[in-house]
Every structure is written in C-alpha cells, then in structure tokens.
Amino acid sequence: MTQTNQQRVLGASGLEISPLGLGTNRWGVKRGQDVASIFQTFQTALDADLTFFDTAEVYTGGESERLLGECIGRDKRPVVVASKFAPLPNRLSPHALMDALDASLSRLNIETIDLYHVHWPYTLMRVDALMDMMALAVRIGKIRAVGVSNFSARQMRQAAARLARYDIPLASNEVHYSLLHRRPEVDGVLEACRELNIALIAYRPLEGGYLNGQEPVRSAAPASDRSTTAPASHARTGFLPMLRKKGPTRQEQKTILQARLNEIAQAHQKTASQVALNWLLQRDEHIIPIPGSTSPAHIADNLSALTWHLSQDEFEELDQASLSWKR
Numbered sequence: 001m002t003q004t005n006q007q008r009v010l011g012a013s014g015l016e017i018s019p020l021g022l023g024t025n026r027w028g029v030k031r032g033q034d035v036a037s038i039f040q041t042f043q044t045a046l047d048a049d050l051t052f053f054d055t056a057e058v059y060t061g062g063e064s065e066r067l068l069g070e071c072i073g074r075d076k077r078p079v080v081v082a083s084k085f086a087p088l089p090n091r092l093s094p095h096a097l098m099d100a101l102d103a104s105l106s107r108l109n110i111e112t113i114d115l116y117h118v119h120w121p122y123t124l125m126r127v128d129a130l131m132d133m134m135a136l137a138v139r140i141g142k143i144r145a146v147g148v149s150n151f152s153a154r155q156m157r158q159a160a161a162r163l164a165r166y167d168i169p170l171a172s173n174e175v176h177y178s179l180l181h182r183r184p185e186v187d188g189v190l191e192a193c194r195e196l197n198i199a200l201i202a203y204r205p206l207e208g209g210y211l212n213g214q215e216p217v218r219s220a221a222p223a224s225d226r227s228t229t230a231p232a233s234h235a236r237t238g239f240l241p242m243l244r245k246k247g248p249t250r251q252e253q254k255t256i257l258q259a260r261l262n263e264i265a266q267a268h269q270k271t272a273s274q275v276a277l278n279w280l281l282q283r284d285e286h287i288i289p290i291p292g293s294t295s296p297a298h299i300a301d302n303l304s305a306l307t308w309h310l311s312q313d314e315f316e317e318l319d320q321a322s323l324s325w326k327r
C-alpha cells in the first residue's frame with residue numbers, strides 16, 4: 001500500500017505537490033463569509049506543507065479564485081495552484097480558453113497557473129482543439145501543466161495523445177472518487193492513470209461531509225460538476241418494504257460503512273474523515289484527494305490523516321464495506 005505522507009507528483013509533469021490538496025469551491029459561497037477564517041484555513045494548510053489548492057473560474061462566480069489570490073498575495077509562501085476552464089455552451093471557439101485563462105490569472109493575481117484543467121468534456125469544441133490551445137498556453141508561460149476533469153478513460157487518452165505532439169504530458173484527470181463513489185476503479189480511469197502516469201485528483205473525497213457522519217452538503221460547483229454526485233435522496237429506500245430485495249438496502253449499507261469508519265477512527269483516536277482520506281491515499285500513489293474546506297479546524301483534521309496509516313486488514317474491510325459503490 002502507498003505511504004500516506006509521501007509527496008506526490010502531478011503525473012509526468014514533474015510538479016511535486018503535497019499528498020492532499022485543498023478544494024475551494026465553497027470559498028466565498030456565503031455572503032459576507034469570514035475572509036479572516038478563509039485566510040486562516042489557507043495558512044493552516046501551508047503551515048503543514050499542504051501546498052496544492054484547487055479552484056475554478058466557475059466556483060462562486062470567480063470569488064473562489066479571487067479569495068485564493070488574496071491569500072497567496074498576503075502570505076507569499078510558494079503554492080501550487082490548479083484552476084479550470086469551463087467549456088460552457090456559449091463558448092464555441094477554443095480561443096475562449098485563452099480569454100478565460102487571462103481572467104483567471106487576473107482574479108488569482110498571479111502570472112502562471114501551475115495546473116490548468118478543462119473542467120468537463122461535454123462541449124461542441126473538439127478535445128484536440130482544446131489541447132492545442134492548452135499547448136499554446138504552456139508555450140507562452142501562462143500555465144505550467146495541463147489537466148482534464150470528468151474525462152472518461154477514452155477522452156483522457158485522446159487528450160494525452162494530442163498533447164504528446166507538443167511533448168507535453170497530460171498531468172491529471174480530476175474526477176469524483178470516494179468510498180461512496182468508486183467508479184474510477186471500474187471505468188478504466190484509474191487504470192489509464194497508472195498506465196500513462198497521470199495523477200488522479202480525487203474530488204468530493206468526503207462525499208460532501210457524509211463520510212464524517214454529517215448530512216451531505218450540496219456542492220457549490222455548477223450542475224456539470226455535480227453530474228456524478230449521488231444526491232442524498234438516492235440513499236433512500238423504496239416505498240414498500242415487501243418489494244425490497246433481500247440483503248441490506250443502500251441506506252443500511254451506508255450506515256454499516258459509516259459505523260465501520262467510526263470504529264476504525266476510534267481505534268486510532270482519529271476521525272472518520274481521516275479514515276476516508278487514508279483509504280484513498282493508501283490505494284495508489286497517483287491519487288491526490290482534495291477535500292473541500294472553509295474551516296481551519298477541518299483542514300487541520302484532514303491533514304492529520306498524513307500522520308498515520310490504516311492496517312492492511314482495515315483497508316480491505318473498508319473495501320468490502322463499500323463494494324456496492326464500486327460500479
């Protein structure tokens with residue numbers, strides 16, 4: 001199993017980052033959100049050597065990028081910033097990517113974005129044309145590495161092949177991956193990441209807080225961001241008990257998984273969130289979970305996941321307890 005605390009590399013890009021990143025899609029979500037607390041969250045992360053921050057132009061209408069830029073400007077320590085281009089339906093020319101990139105750079109108040117993703121593959125623009133534009137952005141120094149997000153294995157292979165023409169590796173595919181969403185293990189994405197040496201950035205690794213025993217929050221991300229996110233209502237069982245299939249319902253399976261997370265957490269005197277993050281971190285060195293947080297206490301908690309390990313037995317028990325989400 002992979003060590004939890006070892007530095008990770010963004011695929012073949014050579015960019016070294018912390019094993020955990022910090023998701024910022026709720027930064028600025030509440031009107032009048034406490035900016036001091038956001039800055040404290042940022043500093044708590046950096047103090048513990050978490051240097052990788054994930055944002056996107058569409059998060060909180062640009063507020064997430066702006067707040068992250070403000071934190072970077074105030075603190076001044078080096079960070080690795082990932083942002084994303086949204087291929088919105090009204091963006092029909094790949095040249096829109098360069099305009100969007102300039103706007104992101106301006107909100108972040110930096111000259112180069114370390115990792116720039118195409119946020120989702122659903123667009124009339126061709127993947128090849130988008131990758132040509134990404135290659136140009138690398139050449140003129142506006143980005144360091146190229147990533148994709150929510151891409152299938154076939155789509156990421158296509159993007160990687162196009163970038164290879166420019167001698168640029170595809171650095172990452174950012175996809176939904178947690179104990180309650182194990183599709184990357186079966187849809188070929190994790191396998192392609194291993195084969196092509198591409199980082200798998202795992203978004204929504206705590207299932208919006210559910211894996212810490214809380215009710216899941218709705219993602220602040222756009223609808224396309226949420227496309228693979230199972231809403232809480234999916235957990236509810238059928239109306240008529242007599243029509244229920246034999247065996248535990250989905251909700252019962254979730255409860256069993258949650259109980260097991262809590263037991264393992266208690267045995268290590270840690271939290272269920274840390275257990276859920278370690279299960280991802282220990283699976284493969286290509287996986288980089290990016291729990292979202294607006295709270296210094298939560299980010300400190302998540303960072304403690306890097307100080308201990310699940311035993312092989314605990315890892316396998318969690319694998320078994322979440323088998324029905326591996327599909």
Ligand SMILES: NC(=O)c1ccc[n+]([C@@H]2O[C@H](COP(=O)([O-])OP(=O)(O)OC[C@H]3O[C@@H](n4cnc5c(N)ncnc54)[C@H](OP(=O)(O)O)[C@@H]3O)[C@@H](O)[C@H]2O)c1
Binds near residue numbers: 149207217221295
């Ligand atoms: N590429 C994409 O399409 C896409 C889609 C969705 C998300 N993302 C990225 O992935 C990141 C993570 O996803 P997400 O934020 O939707 O879901 P998540 O990381 O699974 O969960 C975030 C929620 O968990 C809470 N939380 C965090 N750490 C906690 C802890 N130790 N104990 C208890 N609660 C904790 C947070 O609350 P507090 O805010 O109070 O800390 C927040 O409500 C996003 O921020 C975004 O950067 C990308």
